[in-house]
Amino acid sequence: xxxxxxxxxxxxxxxxxxxxxxxxxxxxxxxxxxxxxxxxxxxxxxxxxxxxxxxxxxxxxxxxxxxxxxxxxxxxxxxxxxxxxxxxxxxxxxxxxxxxxxxxxxxxxxxxxxxxxxxxxxxxxxxxxxxxxxxxxxxxxxxxxxxxxxxxxxxxxxxxxxxxxxxxxxxxxxxxxxxxxxxxxxxxxxxxxxxxxxxxxxxxxxxxxxxxxxxxxxxxxxxxxxxxxxxxxxxxxxxxxxxxxxxxxxx
Amino acid sequence: xxxxxxxxxxxxxxxxxxxxxxxxxxxxxxxxxxxxxxxxxxxxxxxxxxxxxxxxxxxxxxxxxxxxxxxxxxxxxxxxxxxxxxxxxxxxxxxxxxxxxxxxx
Numbered sequence: 001x002x003x004x005x006x007x008x009x010x011x012x013x014x015x016x017x018x019x020x021x022x023x024x025x026x027x028x029x030x031x032x033x034x035x036x037x038x039x040x041x042x043x044x045x046x047x048x049x050x051x052x053x054x055x056x057x058x059x060x061x062x063x064x065x066x067x068x069x070x071x072x073x074x075x076x077x078x079x080x081x082x083x084x085x086x087x088x089x090x091x092x093x094x095x096x097x098x099x100x101x102x103x104x105x106x107x108x109x110x111x112x113x114x115x116x117x118x119x120x121x122x123x124x125x126x127x128x129x130x131x132x133x134x135x136x137x138x139x140x141x142x143x144x145x146x147x148x149x150x151x152x153x154x155x156x157x158x159x160x161x162x163x164x165x166x167x168x169x170x171x172x173x174x175x176x177x178x179x180x181x182x183x184x185x186x187x188x189x190x191x192x193x194x195x196x197x198x199x200x201x202x203x204x205x206x207x208x209x210x211x212x213x214x215x216x217x218x219x220x221x222x223x224x225x226x227x228x229x230x231x232x233x234x235x236x237x238x239x240x241x242x243x244x245x246x247x248x249x250x251x
Numbered sequence: 252x253x254x255x256x257x258x259x260x261x262x263x264x265x266x267x268x269x270x271x272x273x274x275x276x277x278x279x280x281x282x283x284x285x286x287x288x289x290x291x292x293x294x295x296x297x298x299x300x301x302x303x304x305x306x307x308x309x310x311x312x313x314x315x316x317x318x319x320x321x322x323x324x325x326x327x328x329x330x331x332x333x334x335x336x337x338x339x340x341x342x343x344x345x346x347x348x349x350x351x352x353x354x355x356x
Contacts, residue, residue, distance in 0.1 A: 031263060035323050042326055046333040053337050057344055079286065086282050094275040097266075097316045104265045224318075231316045235309045242301035246289035250297060 022219035034221055041225040045232050052236055055188050059243060062184065066177035068170060071248040072152050073181035075165045076141060078132065082245040085128045086237065092121035093234040096227050103223040106216040111223070115210055118230065119203040122196055129193055136182070143183040149175040188240055195233045202226060264321035274315045281308050 020030060027033040063070045099114030139158070140148035151158040152175035155167040206226065209215065215223045285304040293300060314320040319330055 034263060035325070038322060039325055039329060042329045042333075046329065046336075049333050049337050050340075053340065057341060060341075060345070061348055079289070083282065083286050087279065090275065090278045090282065093278075093312065093316055094271060097271045097275075098268060101266065101268055101271065104263070228317050231312050234316075235312050238308045238312070239302075239305050242285055242289070242298075242305050246285065247298040247301050249289045250292045250294075 037221050037225060041228050048232060059184050062180050069174050069177035070181045071251040072167050072170060073178035074248040075161055075167060077245045079245055081128055081132055082241055085125050086241050088121050088125045089234050089237050092118045093231050096230045100224055100227045103215045103220040108213055108216045111210045111215060115203055115207045119200060122200040126196055141182050143179045147179050152178050185244055192236050192240060199230055199233060266318060270315055274311050277311055278308055
């Protein structure tokens, strides 16, 4: 205790040294501040990996338990819409990456254009998802009281899917497990879509701020870290797409 | 003061657009590949191939779009720790489910 004032005084007392207005006072340099926020953003993304990881784990285990039900249920998804959405999402990741570049090189117009394109591609993704969800609602494939196993106990009653896959009728005790597939389908794509909605809302806010020149002053942390979030949501879809749509085509 | 810090800190890396364009092209090609692969009958290998292509795509996104290739060692370590923890949890959960009914049939 007695020598602590001495330690405090032994530290060099510096005045308010020059730094950009957006640099917080407790950071030595802007680089240090940028690295720190980058690290913090990645820690947040790690919690997101664990969060989605639980859903992927549940999918893996249930798919092994009720394999025939999962195969037949996944035949209900449209590979065409899934592929379109993958392309849309990858394009939005590209426009977002270009937005980060525009912010870093202080191109305000380019940044606004990239953010608007990302915003619109995000909306296109959700629009296609809505088309897919609507079809599930119409076919009573949403888990709950109105869930119907008819397409699985009697595949011929669902001509569009039947002419492509020629699935054999399933006994009721296996067919009812298709509801678990659709539960996981809605949980995973729904949670992904929620992340998209949050991202699109933040993009809307960023477009206004970018028009005012907020991110083209050299302070690019917000755009960069939002980019990390947007690319992360893209990665989740990169795994959802093959797992839900593609891998059971032939079984 | 400033001289001292400039030697210590690395300059902020700016990824040129050409890199983003090449990665974007690669991602679209891999998407086409994974869809094409799903139309080929490979039995057990269908999910393996699909996931392998997914891992390649995710790696490209992490390294270039998210800039981990050019980021600090701390960030690289953080990403690796996240991946490791995820895989460790998957392995432990699976080993539990696989071994749960041993000796009961």
